[in-house]
Amino acid sequence: MDNKTSRDPAMTDVAKLAGVSHQTVSRVLNDHPNVREQTRLRVRAAIQELGYRPNRAARALVTGKSQLIGVVAQNSTLYGPASLLAAFEEAAAGSGFSVSVGRVKVLDRASIAAAVERHRDQRVAGIVAIAPTASANDALADVPAGVPLVTIDGDPGRPTPLVTVDQAAGAFAATKHLLDVGHRTVWHVSGPADWFDAAGRVQGWQRALEAAGAEVPPVMAADWSAAAGYRAGQMLARMPEVTAVFASNDHLALGVLRAMSERGRRVPQDVSVVGFDDVPEAAYFIPPLTTVRPDFDAVAREALGLLLAQVSDGESAEPRRTIAPTLVSRESVAPPA
Amino acid sequence: MDNKTSRDPAMTDVAKLAGVSHQTVSRVLNDHPNVREQTRLRVRAAIQELGYRPNRAARALVTGKSQLIGVVAQNSTLYGPASLLAAFEEAAAGSGFSVSVGRVKVLDRASIAAAVERHRDQRVAGIVAIAPTASANDALADVPAGVPLVTIDGDPGRPTPLVTVDQAAGAFAATKHLLDVGHRTVWHVSGPADWFDAAGRVQGWQRALEAAGAEVPPVMAADWSAAAGYRAGQMLARMPEVTAVFASNDHLALGVLRAMSERGRRVPQDVSVVGFDDVPEAAYFIPPLTTVRPDFDAVAREALGLLLAQVSDGESAEPRRTIAPTLVSRESVAPPA
DNA sequence: GTCGATTATGTTAACGCTCACTTCATCGCC
DNA sequence: GGCGATGAAGTGAGCGTTAACATAATCGAC
Structure with missing residues (x-):
């Protein structure tokens, strides 16, 4: 064995082996120009060896910067945020960045500030915040200007670098689909009012109804849970005039489905239902759920791009991206009886 | 403004302000003894200011060590792994560690090795691997001995630090529950054979049957998806002698539920179904699903504890923990007709 | 061939912290 | 009152890298 088994080789070790200075090794590592090809090869070989x-x-x-990107996200297993996070990690890894996740229990100012602080402690190169509520957005205002920051699903009305799923477009498509099939109007079970996602979907739904000259029924407010969907569904099931429901996510839709089933209202014969998110199980709900699928990979890629642009040049020209979701048609929609 | 606005304050700045040496600041920061209370306070004030x-x-x-823990996990939105990850991040944050996640598309040797390398590049303090398959486990054998490593859901037959959910106990409880209610035997839709989780659940199911002297029907092999559960369910629904099904996770159970419903077999009147995981929607399946709930928080805490023990003292006495899951009783189980 | 430009490499000094020592005071004890 | 032990600080080196500058080698052009 060596006499210094434990110590990892450092740049100087490589330099010695390759017969160059450590600086040359550094240059090779960072793809600097002005290194002779032959030297480069020799250094590479030494690194390998x-x-x-x-x-x-x-x-x-x-450098004052790490190859780390900090993500601030809510500590939830909600399908949307979780998928986004996974997609972002993958995209970041592709660019040689690691991702440090600072989960936060609730999206309030103090918690988010703490998560941001933790990331700054690590000297992250930048921060990506999944900030789907107004309070989360406000908290991000405290992030010092020097820190590159991209918001996902944040406040569309604010001029910070931002990537969002086009909630309104998705909701519009879902609602229009139901109207096109022949429903006179569409009821909406919405997510929590303080989420931009939910607000955007309400907006798209409403616009679609107005565009078609259909009556706009009152919004059934809920949170994101199947439980809340179930409660809303119980009310809707009791109202014979309800023939079409657009739920703000698939779990709400699941709850609606169950409520309908319990009350003997058949989906899609008596009531049509559309969700949002396209969770993997949606195709196996009873019946398989028509829903709107956001492209999380695209969102993640755009967010990473925007962030890295900030990291290098400071600012990007048009710092907001909107990703259009697509409607996935399954069996939970039919013409009204 | 200051003339050097951009530079963050360093230890020497604090030292100067407090009228001590930088080393004393370091001592305060690291809670060393041998610092006068008065000095400590002065330093703290300067830090604050x-x-x-x-x-x-x-x-x-x-020090050669960072306050980072690397996690290697599969890039999936499966409820179990995702929950585990979230729980672990939270536990780590509680101990002042950040978590860097290295997601991996497939659990093969090369991908895992690459993820481990990325983590070692960052000089992580230790690595936690969620390695639920044999191939993932094998890949971890390449991790050098010096790197603290804890495996979650790994190979129970290997003497590495390991935390697992007691799959067999959970499956045993689920199966026994069905037998206790009066079913003559219980069919099993299993997860992928190369997952330890799935294997453990098969084992527990089989033991429960044997302990009760019940016949052991052939295992219906599947993966973790609702789709596979649906396919298995279609076969089971056709067999009148099937009155009770234990599915290896809730999504499989969801597929089974749908297949039963399509074939007109009512749950729980005609067929009882039990799942595993207790996904948040399980209570809103049709009917609400009886299932087995693993305690992910406990798993995460134990894993963190085991890891930090290795980081500090080198080795822990009994490097394996098993967390017992609990049965959650809902409406998908009833006595046979 | 000599000169300025360009290219390739080396030297030295930070970056901000911890570790191993050293120094200086204080204190109890014979 | 002297002496070792202990407590409370300070000093200096070094961790492995990049940045800034200095230097040596190469080259085309007159």
Whole structure:
């Protein structure tokens, strides 16, 4: 064995082996120009031979930036945020960044501020916040200007770099689909009012109704849970004039489905239902659910792009992206009886 | 404005303000003894005043360890792994650690090795792997001995630090519950054979049947999806002798529920169904699903504990923990007709 | 061939922290 | 009152990297 088994090889070790200075090794590592091809190869070989890996802490110390992106997200297993997070991690890994997740129980100012602080402690290169509520957005106002920040699903009315799913467009498509099939109007079970996602979907639904000259029934307010969908569904099931329901997400739709089933109202023969999110099980609900599928991968990619643009040049020209979702047609929609 | 607005305050700045040496500041920060109370207070005040935050990169550089824990997990939105991950992040944050997630598309040797490498690049303090398959486990054998490592849901037959849900106990309870209610035997729709979770659940199911002297029907093999559950359910629905089904997770159970419903077999009157995981929607399936709930928070806490023990003292005495799940009784179970 | 420009490489100094020492005071004890 | 032990600080080096500058080698052009 070596006499210093434990210490990882450092840049100087590589340099010695390759017969160059450590600075040249650094240049090779960072793809600087002005390194002779032959030297580059020699250094690469030495790196290989020693199993050298750059020490990111040292690099972070001197550059003041790490290869880490901090994500602030709600500590939930909601399908949307979870998928977004997974997609973002994958995209980041593709660009050589690691992702440090700062989950937050509730989206209030204090919690978010704390999560942001934790990330700044780590000297993250930038922060991505999944901030679907007004309070979460407000909290992000405290983030110092120097920190690159991209918001996902944030306040569409604010001029910060932002990527969102086009909630309104998705909701519009869902509602229009139901109207096109022949329903006179469409009821809506909405997500929590303080979520932009929910608000956007309400908006799209309403616009579609107005565009078709259909009556706009009162919104059934709920949270995102199947439980709330079930409660709303129980009310809707009792009203014979209800023939079409657009639920703000698939779990709400699931609750609606169950309520309808309990009251003997058949889906889709008596009532049509459309959801939002396209959770993997949606195709196996009873009946398979027609729903709106957001492209989380696209959202993640755009967010990463926007963030990295900020990290390097400071600012990007048009710092907001909107991703259009698509309608997925299954068996929960039929013409009214 | 200051002439050096941009630079964050460093330890020396605090030291100057408090009238001590930087080393004393360091001692205060790390709760070393041998600091006079009065000095400690003065330093704390200076820290407060300057808004000083220690530079983790610098600390990591000199200590060789970061306050980061690397997690290797599959890039899936399966409820179990996702919940586990969220719980772990929360537990880690509670101990002042950040979590860097290295998602992996497939649990093969190369991908896992790459994720581990990425984490080692970051000089993580330790690695937690959610490694529910044999191949994932094998890949972890490549992790060098010096790196603290805890496996979650890994190979129960291997002597590495390990935390698992007691799959067999959960499955046993589920199966026994069905037998106790009066069913002569219980059919099983299993998860993918190469997952330890699935294997453990098969084992517990079989033991319960054997303990009761019941016949052991052939296992219906599936993956974790509602789709596979649906396919298995279609077969089971056709067999009149099937009165009770234990599905290896809730999504499989959902598929079974739908297949039964399509074939006109009522749940629970004709067929009883039990799932595993207790996904949030399970209570809103049709009918509400009796299922087995693993305690993900407990798993996360134990895993963190095991990891930190390794980080500090090197090894822990009994490096394996098993967390018993609980049966959640709802309406999908009834005595046979 | 000599000169300025360009290209390739080396040298040195930070970055902000912890660790191993050293220093200086204080205190109890024979 | 001297002496070792203990407590409370300070000093200096070094962690592994990048940035800024200095230097050496190469080259085309007159």
